[in-house]
Amino acid sequence: MNEYSLEIKNLSKKFGRRQVFNNINLSINENTIFGISGANGSGKSTFMKIVAGVLTQDQGKVIHYINNTPINSEKLLNHIGFVSPYLVLYEEFTAEENLIIFSKIRGINYDVEYTKYLFNQLNLYKRRKEIIKTYSSGMKQRMKYIFALIHKPNLLLLDEPTSNLDSEGKSTVYSIVNSFSKEKIVIIASNEEQDLEFCKDILHLENYK
Amino acid sequence: MIWKILLFVLMTFVSIAGISFPIVEKPSNWYEFPLIPGLGENAKIIFFHVPTAWLTVVAFFMSFIFSIKYLKQKNHEYDVKAYVANQLGIIFCILATLTGAIWAKFAWGAFWSWDPRQTSIFALLLIYGAWFALRSSIDSDEKRATLSSVYSIIAFFTVPFFIFIMPRIMTGLHPGSADDDNLGPVINFKMNENMQLIFFLSLTAFSLLYFWMWNLGYKSILIKEKLIKKFER
Amino acid sequence: MKMFSRAYNLFIKDLRSELRTRYAINALIMFILVAISVILFSIGNEKIPPQLTAGLYWVVIFFSAMSGLSRAFVSEEEKGTTLTLQLVANADIVFSGKLLFNLSLTFFINLIITFLYAAFFEDFVINNFSLFLITFFFGNIGLAISSTIIASIIAKAGAKGTLYPVLSFPILLPLILTCVQLTIFCFDGINIENSVYELAIVISYDIVMITISYLLFDFIWKE
Numbered sequence: 001m002n003e004y005s006l007e008i009k010n011l012s013k014k015f016g017r018r019q020v021f022n023n024i025n026l027s028i029n030e031n032t033i034f035g036i037s038g039a040n041g042s043g044k045s046t047f048m049k050i051v052a053g054v055l056t057q058d059q060g061k062v063i064h065y066i067n068n069t070p071i072n073s074e075k076l077l078n079h080i081g082f083v084s085p086y087l088v089l090y091e092e093f094t095a096e097e098n099l100i101i102f103s104k105i106r107g108i109n110y111d112v113e114y115t116k117y118l119f120n121q122l123n124l125y126k127r128r129k130e131i132i133k134t135y136s137s138g139m140k141q142r143m144k145y146i147f148a149l150i151h152k153p154n155l156l157l158l159d160e161p162t163s164n165l166d167s168e169g170k171s172t173v174y175s176i177v178n179s180f181s182k183e184k185i186v187i188i189a190s191n192e193e194q195d196l197e198f199c200k201d202i203l204h205l206e207n208y209k
Numbered sequence: 210m211i212w213k214i215l216l217f218v219l220m221t222f223v224s225i226a227g228i229s230f231p232i233v234e235k236p237s238n239w240y241e242f243p244l245i246p247g248l249g250e251n252a253k254i255i256f257f258h259v260p261t262a263w264l265t266v267v268a269f270f271m272s273f274i275f276s277i278k279y280l281k282q283k284n285h286e287y288d289v290k291a292y293v294a295n296q297l298g299i300i301f302c303i304l305a306t307l308t309g310a311i312w313a314k315f316a317w318g319a320f321w322s323w324d325p326r327q328t329s330i331f332a333l334l335l336i337y338g339a340w341f342a343l344r345s346s347i348d349s350d351e352k353r354a355t356l357s358s359v360y361s362i363i364a365f366f367t368v369p370f371f372i373f374i375m376p377r378i379m380t381g382l383h384p385g386s387a388d389d390d391n392l393g394p395v396i397n398f399k400m401n402e403n404m405q406l407i408f409f410l411s412l413t414a415f416s417l418l419y420f421w422m423w424n425l426g427y428k429s430i431l432i433k434e435k436l437i438k439k440f441e442r
Numbered sequence: 443m444k445m446f447s448r449a450y451n452l453f454i455k456d457l458r459s460e461l462r463t464r465y466a467i468n469a470l471i472m473f474i475l476v477a478i479s480v481i482l483f484s485i486g487n488e489k490i491p492p493q494l495t496a497g498l499y500w501v502v503i504f505f506s507a508m509s510g511l512s513r514a515f516v517s518e519e520e521k522g523t524t525l526t527l528q529l530v531a532n533a534d535i536v537f538s539g540k541l542l543f544n545l546s547l548t549f550f551i552n553l554i555i556t557f558l559y560a561a562f563f564e565d566f567v568i569n570n571f572s573l574f575l576i577t578f579f580f581g582n583i584g585l586a587i588s589s590t591i592i593a594s595i596i597a598k599a600g601a602k603g604t605l606y607p608v609l610s611f612p613i614l615l616p617l618i619l620t621c622v623q624l625t626i627f628c629f630d631g632i633n634i635e636n637s638v639y640e641l642a643i644v645i646s647y648d649i650v651m652i653t654i655s656y657l658l659f660d661f662i663w664k665e
Contacts, residue, residue, distance in 0.1 A: 016350055017438070054528040055665050058283075074532050082529050088522035092459055104451035105530045105539075107444050147526075280661050328619075335612040342608050346600040352665070356595050359658045363591065363613060366654050370616035373643055 003067050004079070004154035004184055005029045006051070011060035013046055020046050021208040024060070033181045035199030036189040042205045044189035045084060048159045051187065052082050066154065078106055081148030083141075084159035091133040095124060095143055098132065099150055108151050118146045122172060137164040145176065156186045161195055174198065216417050223256060223411040256408055258308040260415035261301045265333060267419070268298030272340075273365040276358035286431065288354035291361065292344075293426035297419055299337035306330050325375040332371060336364045445535060452531060452539025456514065457546070465517075470510040470551060477502050478558050495565040496625040499555070500618050503585070506551050508607040511589040514540040515597035533663040537656060541590045548586040552578070569631030576634070576641060577624040584617045584648045591655040594662050617647050 008026040012019075020043040028034050038044050049055035051062055053076050064071045064079065071079060089098050096115075103110040119125040122142040127135070135143065141164040148156060161177070162170045177186050177198060188195055196202055275291035278284070309330060310320040321327060343360055347353040460466060481498055490498075518524045527536060556578070559566045568574045592610045596602045620643045627637050634641070 017441070049525075052529065054525060077529060077532065080529070084525075086522070086525055087529075088526060090455075090459065090523060090526075091521070092462055101451065101455045102530050105448050105455070105535070107448045280658075332612050332615050335615075339609045339612055342605060343595070343599060346605055347598070348600075352598060355661055356598060359661055360595060360609065362658060363651075363654060366650055367613050367616055367647075370643060370647060374616060374619055 002154065003030055003065075005065045005068075006155065006185060007061075007063045007065065008051070009061045009063075011047075011050065011062065012058050013043070013050065013055075014058050015046075019209060021205055024203070024208050026203065028185055028187070030183065030185060031181060032200055033177060033186045033188065033198045035196045035202035036187065036205060037191060037196055037202050038189075038205035039191060044191075044205060045086065045159050047205070048082070048084065048157050048187070048189050052080050052157055053077070064155070078108065078151050079154045081151070081153035081156045082159075083144045083148050083157070083161060085163055086159075087144055087147075089132050089140070089143060089147060092131060094131050095119075095128045095135075095146070098143075099146065102147065103150065106151055111150075114152075115146070115150060118149055121176070122146055123168075138166060138169055141165055142169055142172070145173065149176070149180075154184050156180055156184070157189075158186065159189045160192075161188055161190060162192060170194075213421075216414065216421065219410065219414040220418065223407065223414050254308055254312045256411040258305060258312060259408075260412045261308060262305040262330065263412065264415055264419045265298050265301040265305050265330075267416075268294045268301060268423075269333065269336075269365065269368070271423075272298065272361045276361040279354055279358045280362075283351075285350075285354070286427075288358070289430050290423075290427045291358065293423050293430065295337060295340055295361075296426065297423055299334070299341070301419070302330065302334045302337055306334060325371070329368075329371040329375070333368065336368075340364070446538070448531060449535045449538035449542060452527075452535065453542035453546075456539070456543045466510055466513045470506065470547075471554070473509045474502065474506050474551060474555055474558070477505060478555070478562065482562060490565065492565045492629045493622075493626055495559070495563050496622050496629065499559050499563075499566070499625060500622050502555055502559075503552055504611075504614065504618060505607070506555065507548060507585055507589050508610060510547055510551060511544045511586070512593040512596060512602065512606045514543050514590065515593045516602055519597045528663070533660045534656065536663060537590070537594070537659040540594070541586065541655075544590045544593075545583065545586045548582045548589070552582055552585075565629070568628050570628050570633060573624065573632070573634050573637055574628040577621055577628065577644070580641070580644045580648055581617065581621040581624075584644060584651060585614065587648065587651045587655055588613050588617070591651070591659065591662075594659060598662065617644065620644055620647075 006026070006028040008024055011024040011026075012022045014020060024047075036044050036047055046055065050057050053062070053073055064076060066079070090101070093101065099115055100110050116125070119128050122145055124139060124142055124146070127139065132140065132143065148158075156177070158173075158177070161173050165173065177188070180186055188199060190196055271294040272291045275287045275294065279287035279291065306327075309327060313322065313324075313327070314320045340357055340360055344353055344357050347356060481502070518527055531539070560568075589610060592606065592613060596605045596609060599605055620640050624637060624640050624644070627640070
């Protein structure tokens with residue numbers, strides 16, 4: 001089994017003169033659902049982007065480990081599944097085409113069976129051959145989960161996981177989170193109490209100004 | 210304080226000497242310059258044109274170095290230093306282009322003839338202009354510094370190509386081009402000792418001026434930023 | 443090899459997206475037609491020297507590049523898919539994929555421009571075809587490389603459309619000057635041995651630009 005863990009040391013980020021957060025230290029192991037809470041604009045998305053490796057911090061380190069060996073930043077991308085309100089998929093392509101394209105660019109094999117399973121789980125199988133432009137916001141949010149899971153990552157970063165979802169969508173997400181966390185790591189950033197209920201530990205960003 | 214006065218005296222002497230010392234065929238007094246064939250009275254502009262052209266290149270090089278340092282360490286100070294170097298660089302570039310054009314009018318009859326060195330200094334002017342245009346279109350401090358550093362570096366690597374294009378364009382009018390036997394007054398030292406002295410004094414004076422202004426410039430920006438930060442609390 | 447296939451698939455994605463929506467290519471072809479028409483109208487029945495024809499040829503190439511090659515990065519920013527791309531590919535792959543797209547686009551539109559010039563400009567007679575091929579090949583590569591790296595810079599700035607030619611022109615100037623010179627050589631029928639110096643400039647420009655582009659793109663791409 002591949003053991004995944006995450007270590008964050010002295011993480012700080014500033015935008016211009018505004019200090020977003022300062023000196024975050026964290027250590028997360030497998031089989032965890034970890035929460036990040038904070039009001040709107042408190043830096044949750046910034047934090048998640050830094051952990052995912054798409055934004056650079058001012059100070060500190062984020063180190064991802066697999067079997068206790070650090071992962072090179074070049075190889076990091078396929079270990080991470082990312083869902084965020086800022087994420088946009090290619091609207092001119094169909095859902096299925098998007099996934100095939102991303103698999104090819106990621107350099108992994110497109111698993112037809114697994115994709116079918118995910119489409120069914122997120123209740124999008126019937127609409128998989130339609131272009132994303134025609135999707136509702138709830139469907140787009142559910143599509144983002146398929147995008148995040150298709151390459152079988154070890155770390156799920158969910159920023160505002162239930163935005164735009166109806167109660168059925170929400171319970172699907174919660175069941176995904178639960179089963180995923182049994183062997184891997186989920187980090188949820190949200191200000192919804194319901195989302196954070198599942199979290200073993202919660203970090204409150206206001207404490208790190 | 211004493212250095213400022215010294216620099217002022219030096220610049221004044223150089224300016225006066227550069228402009229007013231007469232050019233005669235056979236210099237006999239210490240304040241007379243020899244006549245260089247092909248240049249005549251216009252030779253005096255050498256005291257102003259060459260230093261400004263030289264310094265704009267120095268500024269460009271400094272911007273390049275500080276851009277590399279910024280990308281490596283993301284230290285805001287390097288961005289400020291590069292910024293001030295570019296400010297001075299564009300000023301000296303404009304001066305060099307103008308003095309060059311004036312010289313061209315007297316020596317070759319036209320202000321501008323796309324002689325390769327003229328083209329190069331103009332390209333440098335465009336690079337400076339583009340650099341400032343880029344900076345003014347970015348809001349975020351960090352992004353502005355990063356992107357302008359990258360552009361500085363890219364621009365620096367394209368400039369040497371002008372040096373290689375030049376020799377091939379045979380009918381260059383600039384002193385020192387392919388078909389000019391003269392090789393230029395500086396290299397050939399057709400200047401006598403007095404002229405050389407004034408020339409090197411001018412070069413020194415302008416260089417000191419540049420470094421003094423650069424020093425003052427970046428430090429005052431840093432202080433201003435510190436003060437703004439303090440008063441924001 | 444795997445890295446190339448990943449970059450290649452990014453290129454295919456851009457290609458398919460463009461073929462599906464045809465936003466850029468229609469406008470680009472119209473731009474070329476308009477630009478060449480303007481020049482032809484301005485010249486009228488006058489005879490222009492071959493040097494001028496060569497210069498005008500590369501002018502149209504330059505401005506067509508400025509119209510079409512920024513799309514590679516600007517469209518991602520405008521659609522909001524930059525973040526998505528950052529999550530699936532690292533800097534080298536992204537640059538390679540975008541460069542591949544811009545290379546194809548450059549060769550495609552410059553072929554069209556060349557045919558139009560050959561058809562409508564009486565002085566556009568290539569007397570040394572192999573020299574022209576070499577110039578065309580390496581010149582377009584240099585054009586694509588520089589245009590791509592500058593496009594990635596302006597995609598992150600404001601005023602993208604106007605800023606693009608402003609930043610690109612000084613960087614491309616050595617290449618354009620030399621290519622104009624080489625084109626004149628092609629008209630005059632000068633053989634390749636005598637053009638070696640200029641060809642060396644173009645090829646070394648390509649090598650220098652591609653090296654520093656790959657080195658610097660990392661800093662542009664990752665925020």
